Amino acid sequence: MIVSSSNHRNHRSPSCLACPLRLKPAFKDKSDEEIRFIQAMKIDHRQLPAGADIIHPGQEDAELYTLFSGWAFRYKSLPDGRRQILNFLLPGDLVGLQASLLSAAQHGIEALTEVELCVFPRRRTYEMFGRMPALAYELAWLGSREESLIDENLTSVGQRNAQERIAALVISLYRRAEALGLVAENSFAFPLTQQQLADALGLSLVHTSKTWARLRKAGMFSLERGRLTIHNPRLTERMALLFESELHPRPLI
Amino acid sequence: MIVSSSNHRNHRSPSCLACPLRLKPAFKDKSDEEIRFIQAMKIDHRQLPAGADIIHPGQEDAELYTLFSGWAFRYKSLPDGRRQILNFLLPGDLVGLQASLLSAAQHGIEALTEVELCVFPRRRTYEMFGRMPALAYELAWLGSREESLIDENLTSVGQRNAQERIAALVISLYRRAEALGLVAENSFAFPLTQQQLADALGLSLVHTSKTWARLRKAGMFSLERGRLTIHNPRLTERMALLFESELHPRPLI
DNA sequence: CGTAATATTGATAATGATCAAAGGTAGTGG
DNA sequence: CCACTACCTTTGATCATTATCAATATTACG
Structure with a gap:
């Protein structure tokens, strides 16, 4: 099941200003201006069932998402069907940063439970770097945090x-x-x-x-x-x- | 051996404009303005022998480096001495991006051969996001590329x-x-x-x-x-x- | 209630780990 | 130039962990 079908669009898109994730201890404070910018960038709020593909391997036009609710995972498959789950994604995690920076996704991302996603246009990622450096920095920070998680998984599997x-x-x-x-x-x-x-x-x-x-x-x-x-x-x-x-x-x- | 000792400072620091890495097929074209900015940010050019610690686990003030020549590797150790090498770093690779974005290094980085490093102040990473969005974007891109490499290693070790x-x-x-x-x-x-x-x-x-x-x-x-x-x-x-x-x-x- | 997906268990096989010892190689200093 | 040392590599023997195969519960769901 591919995400780009629009059947899962949810028109009661919650306001970013009132986003419940902002209240969680894990989230840094953002200014209202930043939140308004995020709100303006947000192009959709999607719901997908468990098992849905969020990004498929090789996809070139993957959007950038935020996981609003539910769990997902990133994975890579070998030609003979073996697959490695790289890491799990929990609410508040960025989904598809790597895929939207590189020319094609080197991995797949699948919904583990039913999920809700906030959708941001990958084309405007670059624009964001110019206009909202603090957000761009936050993006890079989140990317590094994910890498650190994968480091931990690799150490686990290897040792x-x-x-x-x-x-x-x-x-x-x-x-x-x-x-x-x-x-x-x-x-x-x-x-x-x-x-x-x-x-x-x-x-x-x-x-x-x-x-x-x-x-x-x-x-x-x-x-x-x-x-x-x-x-x-x-x-x-x-x-x-x-x-x-x-x-x-x-x-x- | 810790990097911060200054014995390895090399005063014949090459100009970034003439950096031989710019000529390599792997490197994207950068404007002269960007190169001048990079040159201005560069605070040192260091040489270290094989086996030297570039960043040690837990280090909080790790600088941001570029590997000018030689090989290095990132690793993580378990309390009982087992260690996992996470990935190898080759000339032109960014060294310590994760460590400079997170509050403390979650891994170590060691020189595999004798290396030369271009040193950039971690404190000014944030400033760079504000002043040179194209470079910031490049940084995020390099980070994603490194993550993609680790994904591949994890898949290898797991499957x-x-x-x-x-x-x-x-x-x-x-x-x-x-x-x-x-x-x-x-x-x-x-x-x-x-x-x-x-x-x-x-x-x-x-x-x-x-x-x-x-x-x-x-x-x-x-x-x-x-x-x-x-x-x-x-x-x-x-x-x-x-x-x-x-x-x-x-x-x- | 029936069916498919998921989980459990036992038996056997394969891959990789550990132990131990012996060769190599490079560098150091007499 | 040789001898010594430290480190790295190779090899054989045995052991442990994990994989595979196969069959049987169990659970989830229409």
Whole structure:
């Protein structure tokens, strides 16, 4: 399913000034002028069902989006069908910055749940750099933050074993959900299938299922009616072998 | 070894207008005005030996660099010493964009060979966004290109087997060297140790050595006096399972 | 209620990790 | 120029983790 069909246009487009995402702790304060500029740039507000393609691999005219609600993921596929999920996108995340700066998308982006997207014209990205440097800087900042997330995933897949990878992924999503105010009593909505987990972790479906079950039975977390509860976040962080950059001016070894 | 020591300052700082990197096919044309602005921003030209830290993990005041000559790599370490090499940096690449936009470096950057760096003040990055939007856009573009490289590495480490990973890494470096005009008769300078290869591929040193030897004996490439020759680049690309995004509007599966 | 998608489990195979030891190579200093 | 050292590479043997195959629950949904 391709985004460009207009059936999903939502005419009750919310005002950016009143955007609920502005209230979240994770969001920096923006001036009203900037918000008005964003509002003027916004050309659409779209709703898409779970499983929809937001950007398909190779697409050359991908617009720039902001994820207003729901989850999505970026992925890359090999010619034989294997695919790697690169990172997950949560509300407030920028969608398609890389695709709109490069001439063609080197990856796909798919809606994981039903999503709402704010749509901005890629053609005017360059204009924005000229007229709203603070926003352009913010864009670059968001891009760097995404890169940092991918760095973390690459480190996971390259160096951690199955248990550690699951712990790292789960705690990373937990922390992000927490920053958005989506965590209540250590639990948050967790819409991933095990196939998607496997594709993100670089593991087979079967091994993912077994390791997931083992950690669940060991009491690391539980999953009920689509909500994941992390019983001891700090412990999970330690099992994921997180945190080193703060400690060592030079890598240990 | 930390970069900030001034022993490595080189007072014969070359003019940006005459920068040899401007001549390379990979570089877009910039106006003389932009080049003069870059020249004015440039505060130093540094030389560092192989193995030197350019940015260390957690560093908060990392400057922004351009790699003038030599190779470097970005990496992340786990508390127990395992490390993942995230990507390699070749001449003309931006060094430390992520570190200068985020409050602290989430990774380290190390010189792989002796390097020369052009140094720009991180404090003035923001100023540049206001005064030279075209350059700011270029910066964001370079950042996206780096992210795209990491996406590719993550896909490799998550989905490809040892042979395919080696083929993919080797061909990726080959293509980048080619774009810089560093390839002659299918061969280019290749300064990596097997430990660094292993850390980039997410494989053990021993398995890397064995697989590397197997591919060498199978005739994929040869390595003599520090130069790698790829005997059949197209074939190597196919063995790496490269290229799908151009072909499929939707992933096969 | 039936059907398709998703999750679980057991058995076996393959890939890659670890351990250990021995060659190479380059650089240093006598 | 040789000997010494440190680092890097190669190789064989064994072990562990993860993949694959196959069959059976379970859940979600029209």
